[in-house]
Amino acid sequence: MTQVANATETRTDQLRPHWVPTGWFQVGWSTDFPAEIVRPLRYFGGEQVAYRDSDGTLHILDAYCRHLGGNLAYGGRVQNDCVVCPFHGWRWNGEGRNTHIPYQPERPNRARRLRVWPVHEHLGVVYMWHDVEGREPSWEPPNIFADTAPHTAGLEYHSPVPDGQVKFDALTLHPQLVSENAADPIHFRYVHGARHHPVFLRRWEDDAHWFSQIGFGSRWREMAPDSHDGDTLSILVAGVGLNYTALSGSMNTLILLSTTPTDAGTSDMFQTVWLEKLPGDTPEVLRSRMDQAISQLPNDIAIWSHQRFEDPPALATVEGQAFRSFRRWARAFYPEVGGAVRL
Template structure:
């Protein structure tokens, strides 16, 4: 297979809407590039390459918003949301029309900020899923608490690759050994299309593999969208929706975000009740992170028979998000030795 590299194509989370107020400028760094995010006076969010094309000032440090543009702190050049220079204060009649900043496609949905990355600068070919309607029909009609503020959790830069996180969607066996479930969960449903890989697993001894008439109670549904976004619905006595996002920063490092929506339940108005439920819903992820942060990519993996089909299907599906790129450093596999990283990012 094509070994995963550090410049995959797709939508990736780069923060939450509240991180970037109106008329504010914020520096970002993802995919080995320095970026700048700003929100114009109308509230529209823009993400551009960070360095002014005049003399290379970083727009994210000291830059400001004026007339819906980000203004360079060095010499005051104005760059609009499309990456065009539209004003030079000491040459107002002649902006520099030959230099542009790359303008990155962005989306905001339910308070999550997504950025589209593609090494060939192709436009988005699909949209981020709607976590309330797309993870399963049983979640759509329920009433949820807002994720903010207690359900917004940032784990920071971690030494792991999005592919390792993605492969949890094909690995129900780990729940018993990492998370202490009494039984091995089993797959109830699986499907895929060009942008999504869906799996639903059932917890408890009553479930049978790929049972066609299985219901949605006591299940975990994962809708992977590309390699960086995992939309999860956990059903049972209450329903919890979780977006787990893994976004490459530099070679060897990804940033991880967790966004949690809890179904509204009686008693949630008791002080501390919602926070306690958030803590319970997020308590298991650090165990996974410890493993992912010290994991080596096995290619090919030595799989037990019951594991093989799902892993093979997922890895084959994921290949489409790793376009051939001369500047994309690979995640080296065990077959190549113990070194996991190769090269430098050259987007």
């Protein structure tokens, strides 16, 4: 993650989050992007167009044709692995190059290009890389099965399609407020009704990830992961927009919670849920388990949507170390951008 880390060299410790952070962000699920269909997207204050070529590879480009500014996502079509402008028929390929002008076929415009957004498609989730300085991706999104929690990695899970895919459009919240939950075990008692204050069992970080494991129940001991066998919550934050969670206990559940800015002040949120395969999983049982898995998120959204970014926060002693660690780590994803709207 050298490129992201270098972005901190010219900044002070007081840099507040803005609405154009660096990193991978979810923009949908694979099922949202069928073959031969162009799809409009709207993220980071801009308009994008998404389409698949004949090999099934997904491409995301800036949406406006460089000819006269027609929006390729509205009325455009896929032809010869290109997206075709509905206005004058100009074709743009997955590298953002104009390959054909129908009334000047021998001379495409080689000077103008569309911005190409790096895409990573994995386990049915579609990610788009954002960097205001145009740098290439320096890390990949985690594998929720292998990277989140070792004790859940070898299990079998039901597909999240369709009931385990939930989207919330245009929420008035910033992705960092969501990701800070990984540093805030105390809220589980007051927002989600935990009987006791959960405690941290493990914490670590590197350039791209911030990890915490939280223990629920009265017998856990702070930073003593072997003190008790019971319910745990492991959260792997990747960048500021991706939260991979493993809930362990009598039933194991994996949840990807992704928050992606659409423009200054609003974000889309995606929740993807994988349920462990268990004996007796009838459709009715699965529906009940899924309802339980997705039922708590609206309680969080009600808080986040009306929350202010308090800087510096007034922290209790038991909260301070984790919160300060998280906020120091998160600063690396905010390159200095003149005029960027900040929290």
